[in-house]
Amino acid sequence: xxxxxxxxxxxxxxxxxxxxxxxxxxxxxxxxxxxxxxxxxxxxxxxxxxxxxxxxxxxxxxxxxxxxxxxxxxxxxxxxxxxxxxxxxxxxxxxxxxxxxxxxxxxxxxxxxxxxxxxxxxxxxxxxxxxxxxxxxxxxxxxxxxxxxxxxxxxxxxxxxxxxxxxxxxxxxxxxxxxxxxxxxxxxxxxxxxxxxxxxxxxxxxxxxxxxxxxxxxxxxxxxxxxxxxxxxxxxxxxxxxxxxxxxxxxxxxxxxxxxxxxxxxxxxxxxxxxxxxxxxxxxxxxxxxxxxxxxxxxxxxxxxxxxxxxxxxxxx
Numbered sequence: 001x002x003x004x005x006x007x008x009x010x011x012x013x014x015x016x017x018x019x020x021x022x023x024x025x026x027x028x029x030x031x032x033x034x035x036x037x038x039x040x041x042x043x044x045x046x047x048x049x050x051x052x053x054x055x056x057x058x059x060x061x062x063x064x065x066x067x068x069x070x071x072x073x074x075x076x077x078x079x080x081x082x083x084x085x086x087x088x089x090x091x092x093x094x095x096x097x098x099x100x101x102x103x104x105x106x107x108x109x110x111x112x113x114x115x116x117x118x119x120x121x122x123x124x125x126x127x128x129x130x131x132x133x134x135x136x137x138x139x140x141x142x143x144x145x146x147x148x149x150x151x152x153x154x155x156x157x158x159x160x161x162x163x164x165x166x167x168x169x170x171x172x173x174x175x176x177x178x179x180x181x182x183x184x185x186x187x188x189x190x191x192x193x194x195x196x197x198x199x200x201x202x203x204x205x206x207x208x209x210x211x212x213x214x215x216x217x218x219x220x221x222x223x224x225x226x227x228x229x230x231x232x233x234x235x236x237x238x239x240x241x242x243x244x245x246x247x248x249x250x251x252x253x254x255x256x257x258x259x260x261x262x263x264x265x266x267x268x269x270x271x272x273x274x275x276x277x278x279x280x281x282x283x284x285x286x287x288x289x290x291x292x293x294x295x296x297x298x299x300x301x302x303x304x305x306x307x308x309x310x311x312x313x314x315x316x317x
Contacts, residue, residue, distance in 0.1 A: 003129075005177060005288070006128070006160070006173070006221075007181055011167075012051045014224065015023060016135050020083065020296050024253075025292060027069045035087065040148070040169065040212065042126075046264030047218060049181060056091040064299065067244070068201065068225075068282075069201065069202055069214045069240070070199060070200045070201035070202060071128060071131045071132075071192065071200035071205060071242075072128065072131065072132070072196060072200060072316075073128050073130050073131055074119055074128060075316045075317065076125075076126070076127055076316070076317045077124070077126035077127070077128065077130075077134060077136065077315070077316055078126075078314070078315045078317070079123075079124040079126075079248075079250055079312050079314035079315065080121070080122070080123055080124075080208045080312050081121070081122045081124065081250060081252065081308025081310035081311065081312025082119075082120075082121050082310060082311060082312060083118070083120050083121075083122070083252075083308060083309050083311065083312075084117050084118060084119060084308070084310075085118040085120045085142045085144075085182065085249065085306055085308045086115065086117050086121055086307045086310060087115030087117065087118050087142070087144055087182070087304070087306055088115060088116060088117065088301075088306070088307070089114065089115060089226045089302070089303070089304050089305065089306060090112060090113065090114055090115075090302050090304075091113050091114065091115050091146065091180070091217065091260055091262075091302055091304060092112075092113040092187075092219070092221075092223060092224070092260075092262055092302065093110075093111065093112040093300070093302070094110075094111055094152075094160065094223075094282065094296065094298055094300075094301075095110045095152075095284070096108055096109065096110065096152070096282050096283045096284050096285070096291075097109070097111045097202065097223070097279075097280075097281075097282050097283075097296060098268050098280065098281045098282070099111055099150050099153075099169070099174060099175070099176075099271050099284075100174050101268065101271075101278045103158070104157065104158060104188045105155050105156060105157050105158060106155070106156055106158060106281075107149060107154070107155050107168060107174070108153070108154055108155065108281070108282070108283045109150040109152050109153035110150065110151045110152045111148060111149075111150050111175075111223070112148060112149050112150075112151075113146055113147075113223075114146060114149075114218070115146050115177070115180055116144050116146060116147065116180075117144060117145060118142035118144030118180070119142065119144065120140055120141070120142040120145050120182075120184060120310065121140065121307060122138055122139065122140035122141075122184070122312075123138070123139050123140070124136050124138050124188075124314070125137050125175065126190070127228045128214065128246075130195075131192070131195045131198070131199060132191060132192045132193070132195035132196050132200065132315075133185075133190070133191060133192075133208075134187070134189070134190040134192075134207075135188075135189055135190075136187075136188045136189075136190065137186075137187055137188075138184065138186040138187070138188055138211060138213070139181055139184060139185055139186070140182075140183075140184035140186075141181070141182070141184070142180070142181065142183075142184070142209035143181055144179070144180050144181075144182075145177065145178065145179055145180060146176075146177065146179075146180040146198060146219060147175070147177045148175045148176045148177065149175060149207075150170060150174065150175050150316065153166070153167055153168055154166055154167075154283070154291075155168040156291075161302025164181040164283075164291055170253070174227075176221055176222065177194060178220040178221060179219075179220045180217065180218070180219050180220075181217070182215055182216065182217050182218075183216045183218075183219045184213065184214075184215050184232065185213050185214050185215075186209040186211040186214075186232060186234070187211065187212060187213055188209055188210065188212075189209065189210050189211075190208070190238075191207060191208045191209070192205050192206070192207045193206070193208065194206065197273060201253060202242075202243045203241060203243075204224050204240075204241055204242075204300065205239070205240045205241075205242070205300070206237065206238070206239050206240075207237060207238055207239070207240060208236075208237045208256065209234075209235070209236050209237060209238060209252065210231070210233075210234070210235050210236075211232070211233070211234040211235075211254065211304070212231075212233050213231075214229055214230070214231060214232060214233050215229070215230055215232040215245060215256075215258055216229045216230075217229075217230070217260050217262075217304075219262070221266050222265065222269065222280075223262070223264065223268070223280065223299075224262040224265055225262075225263045225265045225266065227260060228260050228261055228262045228263070230258040230259050230260050230261075230304075231257040231258060231259075232256055232257070233255070233256070233257045233258070234254040234255060234308070235250070235254065235255055236249050236252060236253050236254030236255055236308075237252070237253065238250060238252030239251045239252075240314070241287050245313060245316075246315055246316050246317065247274055247314070247316075248313070248314040248315075248316065249311075249312075249313060249314070250310075250311070250312045250314045251310075251311050252309065252310050252311075252312075253307065253308070253309040253310075254307075254309075255305070255306075255307050255308075256304075256305065256306055256307075256308055257305050258303075258304055258305070259303050259304060260301070260302050260304050261299060261300070261303065262299050263299070263304065264280050264296045264297065264298065264299055265280050265296075266279065266282040266283070267279055267280065268279065279295050279298050280295060281293055281294065281295055281296065282294060283295050292307055298305070
């Protein structure tokens with residue numbers, strides 16, 4: 001082949017190679033009128049960072065739900081306790097006082113009234129000032145019975161110039177045995193000595209408590225005119241167990257110091273639908289051996305010190 005023929009062949013091949021990329025574009029036929037053009041497929045990138053963030057959030061919530069036992073300042077405490085008051089002391093006594101009256105005779109003697117153990121529910125509302133200090137208000141109700149005894153008994157006919165007779169038989173219902181109710185209202189302070197230098201952490205918290213307030217006693221008695229109020233002071237201690245974030249168990253014992261003085265009733269007995277009024281009388285012995293007769297104007301003040309203990313449930317908010 002001549003040189004001229006070779007050059008012609010090379011030019012034809014070069015032109016053909018340059019036209020090859022353009023050929024497919026011309027090979028595509030135009031889309032018919034009205035036909036929908038295919039949309040390109042969208043590709044979304046999956047972000048692994050979102051799964052990691054969800055796991056972090058779950059861990060944070062788990063940390064928030066984890067409870068660390070302890071007493072915290074700024075919380076309000078509400079508790080209900082059930083217990084007993086050992087009201088076994090003397091609540092009233094008077095010598096040679098009338099204790100029974102019939103149409104035929106009048107009976108008198110040395111009367112002594114003793115309380116008994118009383119069921120004592122209480123409601124406590126407190127505020128934690130510090131992990132070691134709580135202030136609280138206390139309201140309580142005590143329900144019990146009392147019993148009485150009559151010594152040095154005497155009887156006299158309801159006749160003019162009748163002489164007394166010693167030691168009459170004491171009937172089954174001659175000595176009173178009725179209900180005694182006490183109502184409490186105190187302000188108290190609770191001190192947790194083990195939390196002085198700490199943050200109040202832990203489940204078990206022993207404490208000391210002091211209370212001051214008022215207590216009212218009311219006897220269903222023929223000897224008294226209404227209730228008698230007294231200042232009340234108590235000292236004691238207890239143990240608190242944190243069972244849950246908002247629930248505690250509370251065991252407490254306190255010793256109360258107070259005095260009671262009842263007012264005597266004007267009438268010991270009102271019989272015959274109020275037509276017969278028997279005054280509350282006393283019959284002290286005179287120097288000559290005779291008995292005086294006079295209305296009772298006052299009772300002496302009685303010290304009524306007792307131990308109280310209780311178990312309850314306490315909520316923290």
